[in-house]
Each structure stands twice: as structure tokens, then as C-alpha cells.
Amino acid sequence: MSKRILAAAALAATSLGLAVPAQAQQRIQFEFWYGLTGRLGEIMEEHCKRFNDSQTKYEAKCVGQGGYDKAEQNTIAAYRSKQHPTLVQIYDAGTVNFMLSGATYNAPDLAKDFDMKIDWSGYFPGISNYYATSKGQMWSFPYNSSTALLYWNKDAWAKIGKTKGPETIEEWWDDIRAMKKAGVECGFAFDYDTWMPLEQFSAIHNLPIATKNNGYDGLDAEVMFNKTKFADYMKDWKKLLDEGVARIQTAQTGKTILQAFTDGTCASMLSSVANHGVVGSTAKPGLNWGVTKLPVYKDFKRHNSLVGGASLWVLQGKSKPEYEAAAAYIQFLLQPKEEQWFADVTGYIPVTNTGYKAMVDAGFYADPKRQGREIAIESLTFTPPTAVSRGIRLGNFTQIRAEIRSELEAAFTGKKDVQTALDDAASRSNQILRRFEQTFKGKQLP
16 A cells, blocks of 8 residues: 555544554654674564554664674765664774764764653763763763673582682683693683673773773874783683683684583683573573673782673764654663663663663562673672773774784684784784874864
């Protein structure tokens, strides 16, 4: 049936004083692009459907982009050709790129223009600080937020007489070496990802990844991860690998770290709390596992961990009705019941204190299947964020991550020694930063 016929039918029904069926009404549509894939991508679609089913005025048209990187790249290309969405999910690493893009309709402005009820102070500081400007304004709306945890096999630790996960890195290393002697062949599975070993490690140890307070104080920042305790941490990983107590686990080796943990092959891994539900649903029957905060070196004071995940950015160049619809969608997502639903089916943490309190009061974290998820909140809020534990503000950080991953692979496969690999990664990362600085020459970070 054509839109013209539908409109005529609606008009006729109205003139006769009849109720117009919901399906005959013309909803205000807006397009939302997201980067999550797999089961998490399916959940994004479910969240859109929940919004669409909750009312009849607006309709979210949700389109997966096949990954965070692609979501950012596709959005930039679409904006240039004026084919972009109203709303887009951009991961943490893309924050500075969008802040300097000049293409965004910033969150405080949207909230004011469409009378959104947003308690800006209600966001967890560890989340709000990552996405905030130097003046403390969040230009995007935090959505799927996470942090990293240590997943550990309780039965493997029981073999060495322990019932508690390690608190220090030294204890962790001693434990997996002892487990090797007790018959546990793999104490720790890791890959070449940087989010856990570099970004989270640096935050909880209050170590800079780059100068200028991790780039927050200027585009002329330079990376320095090759000169901090992180370098020793990676040398420790290589030593564990050489000793045969840890293993590289990737799709190329036949199992990812997640698969190696859930089938009991390896006794520990570092992963996002967002995988808590995945571990629970895919672990082999009888796997006795838990999570704990990331271990720290014993000579360091623990600080807050970093928020990961993504936030929602609104883009310029769309109509007022589309913005009205997007504002309604964001407001819907921030309802405590929606935060709880999303956390339940994913493992992501609630982004607001209100949502978290409602979940605690409802007994959400008392459920055995969710046991340990509250530790992510404890980790994220362990201390107030410092100038370097609040986040990372480096341009084209996705490319920097790729350079570090490449060099870690070279180090762990024996093609380079660890320090040389990190030095090479730092050199190329700084080249990326200088190109970014030149691209935005004359601009200041907000």
C-alpha cells in the first residue's frame, strides 16, 4: 500500500472520529549505525526493536556496519557524501577523531534543544571523564561500557591450594608456575590485543601511555609506553611463554583466548566484562570459574581501570524530526529498566549510578549467573580518575593500536626482542600522531 493511500486512510479515519491503527500512522524515522557484531550485534537489533515496540511515534532504522573500525570509517565516508546516519555508535578509540571532525551535534546541545532529561553528574566518573572535553562536557552519550577483568579457573587454582584469585602480578606469575608443576599445562592464554595489557594496565598503575596527559593537553603529544613499566610487563609475558606456562591463543592457532578458557585449556585470561555472559553460556559443563580485578605489580598502588566500549554520537545535517526521534531513542536507552536489560543480555555495565543502584536493589548482582560482574564497577570506580587514568586522547588511535599489535606479534613469535619491538611501535605511532597533528593544524582539543 502506498504512503498516499495510507495517509488518505488515516485522514478519513480521523474525520470520522475513529482510532487510527498504529501500523497506519507515519512514524518519524531516523537511521542508527552500530559497530558491534555477532551476538552483540543481534542484541543491538533487539534494543532497537524494544524501542520501536515501546511507542508508535518514532522508528529507529538500525544498520550494522560489521565492526567498530568499519563503523567509524563508513560514517566518515558517508558524511562527506551526505549519506550519513543521524546517530552512530563509535568506540572509545575514535573519540578524539569525532571531537575534531566538526561533524557532530554535541550531546549537551541536543539535550537542551529537545528537552531531554539527562543527569550529567549521574554518569560514573570513569565513564564520563573518558568522553568529556577539557571543560567536563560529554559530547556523546555513553552506551555500551565495559572494563577488563582477570578470568580465572577456580579448579586450576585449587590444585595449588588456593581459593582466591591473584591480587598482584607477582602472585599471578607464581601461581601459574606452581600450577604447571601441579599438572596444569597452560596457566594463561593471551593474544596480541592492546586494550588489556597496555591501556588497562597503564591506567590501574597510573602510568602514562603518552605525554601531555595521554594527549588530553594537546595534539603534539608523543607516545611513551616503551619507556614505562609496561615494557617490563611485556617482557614478563615473553618469559612465561618461553617457560611454557603461558600460550598465545588466536584464531590462527586454532582457538581464541576465550575458547581456550571456556573449554578449560588455559586457566586464566584477560578479557572484557562484556564477555561474562558469553563465558557463562559457552563454558564446558562443570567449568568452575570466576573473575577478579586485574592484578597490579606489588610496588604500585592500584588505580581505576579504563572504560571501554562505545558511545553514541549525533551527526549534523539531519532534519529536526530526525533529531527529535534520536533524542527519544537515547532517552529510552537511559531508562533503568533498559540499562538492566542490556547489562543482563551482554555483560556490559550500567553507565549511570541510577541504573546501577536500581540493579543492585533488584538483586541483579546476587544472581549466581551474574556473580562477579559488580567487580567491573569496583574496578572502574576504585579511585577517582587521575590525569592519566581518565583515558586516552590520541588521534588515529586505531592505527596506533594496530602498530603495537603488529610489534607484539613480532616479539612473542621471536622475530624481535621485546624492547626493540616496543621501540619500533612507538616510533611508528609517533609518526601517526604527527600526521594527525598536521591534518588538524591550528585546531585545539575541546
